[in-house]
Amino acid sequence: DAKTTQPTSMDCAEGRAANLPCNHSTISGNEYVYWYRQIHSQGPQYIIHGLKNNETNEMASLIITEDRKSSTLILPHATLRDTAVYYCIVRGHGSSNTGKLIFGQGTTLQVKP
């Protein structure tokens, strides 16, 4: 699975959009971009995933560049409860995949009042 690079930490003002970048320049054509987050003392939580098109759900939006070498997770109106470590992960689907997620260090997002 492709390696990802994320900033170590970011701050965001409450109520503003949080934009979390991720670089995955070695991504393969059949690999998806996944985002999970982990709030202190809890297990990771799935947020969103995408292949090449932009995706949106009730939690966030995922913007993937046309060359797929980078992506941005957008939390449109950050709240204090969005303070967490955010992980960008690249993985394949299908029979050749055993479901393993390779977590890096992630980005620690601090939402401030």
Added chain:
Amino acid sequence: GAGVSQSPRYKVAKRGQDVALRCDPISGHVSLFWYQQALGQGPEFLTYFQNEAQLDKSGLPSDRFFAERPEGSVSTLKIQRTQQEDSAVYLCASSRNPGGDYGYTFGSGTRLTVV
């Protein structure tokens, strides 16, 4: 159930003691995963089950670690002769899809402290 349930929530073991950690996945989920998370680190994959079959155990750090899911639902992670480096949070996750495609749901974990 509504989520993935893990027990116990906390476990303190004396070095050399055997421990068993339980995971109750979401009902009907075919895929089950175990991860280990050391303090300040991201989770690391241990093993994967599809129903009762253990399809990947490449992440188990030693032969002291053993996982089972005999009826394709509840899973147990057993650690024999615990050592201090085994101290970590052990996370279980499940997914309705084989391989966990399209995301999976984690439990809150069991925090193991070996003294």
